[in-house]
Amino acid sequence: MPLVDMRDMLHHAYQNNYAIGGFGLVSLDFLEAIITAAEFCRSPVILNLSEPLFGQHDFRLILPAIERAAHQAKVPVAIHFDHAKQHESIVEAINLGCNSVMLDVSSQAFTVNIAQTSHAAETAHACGAAIEGMLGFVGGTEGENAINHLGEVIYTSAEEAKVYIDRTHVDSLAVSIGTVHGRQNSRTKLDFKRLKRINDELGIPLVLHGGSGLIEDQYHKVILNGIAKINCYTELSDIAAATIRSNVQSRTKKGYIEAMQDVKNNLLEQISLYMHRWGSAGRAAEVLIQCRAWQPVEQTIVYNVQKRYLQQIYALIEQGRETLSSIPGVRQVFAGWALSVSDQYQLCWRIQFATTDASKNFQSHAEYIAFIHQLSRISEPDKINITFAATSLGTNSCLEEIKIPQAQHLA
Structure with missing residues (x-):
């Protein structure tokens, strides 16, 4: 099964009131867990590579493995390059195999965001790739990804969002409604009324960044109000880290393979839980029928x-x-x-x-x-x-x- 066009994938989720997980990955353990969970749940899935998370190593080294895993998967898969900081990163990501991209200039002035995102959208669409825009600012609190998104949360304006979409022509929009990157220190208060206004105004798939750690009712409400993609990384990172710590503490002399034991299985369990919670489980067959293949x-x-x-x-x-x-x-x-x-x-x-x-x-x-x-x-x-x-x-x-x-x- 080939990669599929993420625009088609998200439109199906948007029209049928469920959300597809954009699961962040930084290693082969994450990659195998995500694909295995998707196949087990018969769920479409998005492999999410966030540029800031690859500061310690070269994401170009893992992309061939990601692309091969996507082609071999028994469920529809898209590969998304998230939080690119410059236009050159967008081009490189597409040339290396990503079929969806996002340029993160959400901290810039509104006019600058529009100008730079429009340029990125022209490039992505000329290559047949999908592009996600971002309006408003989803800040960071605690966690290894939070440091890349420091600053006060800026909520997305429904009125500005309409202008933004009309001028940039992005395929989906990441919105700021109260979530944060990293760990949630307390129950997050989400602005559902704002989200509904944005959804009513735009009518395109919306994306939730900082999707880890919300309660089931919150997920249900955001999905009913247009969220078709939910990004999740911090919770998976914490599960992997806790598993490694437990392995190391259980015996003083452990090698790398022993320390990594059960990381993949524990990740798989949490990812499967989210696929069922977000409604994507069991949707693979109908999504495949609706999606164009990403064809070289x-x-x-x-x-x-x-x-x-x-x-x-x-x-x-x-x-x-x-x-x-x-x-x-x-x-x-x-x-x-x-x-x-x-x-x-x-x-x-x-x-x-x-x-x-x-x-x-x-x-x-x-x-x-x-x-x-x-x-x-x-x-x-x-x-x-x-x-x-x-x-x-x-x-x-x-x-x-x-x-x-x-x-x-x-x-």
Whole structure:
């Protein structure tokens, strides 16, 4: 089963009065627990990577595992990059495999928030990705994620939210109605009337940040008033930490594997509880029917080249790898030479895109046009250009192989 479009996933939840968990993860234990719980509960799920939580290590190292787990899952999965601090992070997240993003400029002035989020929305939509906006400020109190959101809570205004949505065209909106990032020190008081006004005004899926630790009645009310995605990390982090402390204290000499024992199972239990509480359990099959697949696209081009231009071509290839890889929606750029000098086509470019939309955006991008113009001046006019997409919707989804007799020896 492939990744699915998060816009479709959230719209189904919004229209059917339930919420999908955006579960924060920082390790493979979290990843396996989230996927296993989703499959056990037959629930759609969102794998949430928050940029501030990856300050100690590189999130690019775990994304390949996350993407593979999503493709192999037996339930609909989306990968969301949360709280990106700059536009470049949005581009990188999409290029690395995320199909939903959020630029967090909620602490900025209203006009600045609109301008920067609009730019991010244009980029995300050009790549076929979903984007979450944020208006108001959900501060932090206590917990390892709270330090990234220090400041007083600023409640979301329904009137400003309408203007914000009209100008930014985001697909969902994170709202501030009284929750905080991190641990809740006492029973959180939520402004349900404000949430209802926002929902009545906008009519799009809303997102609750700081979703850990609320009581069941509060979850029920926010979902009935438009919340379709609930972010949860702090409670899971505390469960994992408590499990490790208990393991270490139970015996003085324990290795890493022994210390991590039962972390995944305890996380799984809590995640499953939330899936049932938020109403997403049992929804996987109907969600899958309603969702578009997040489908990668590849373009392969093989060229005849003129030998007198080989040095220029080598330089152009190095330049092209770096330049083309930075274009939004480009997953991978491969360039190679034929193994045999007798082959008719000596140079191959293979470019993988996040979606068909990203491929179309690439064709009109100024950097690509300039690159092709340079390459055409030092290559023969004949070439083979093929664009192809994923053909399987099962767990063994793969790109269709297209055999080209002239290009079969390309590196």
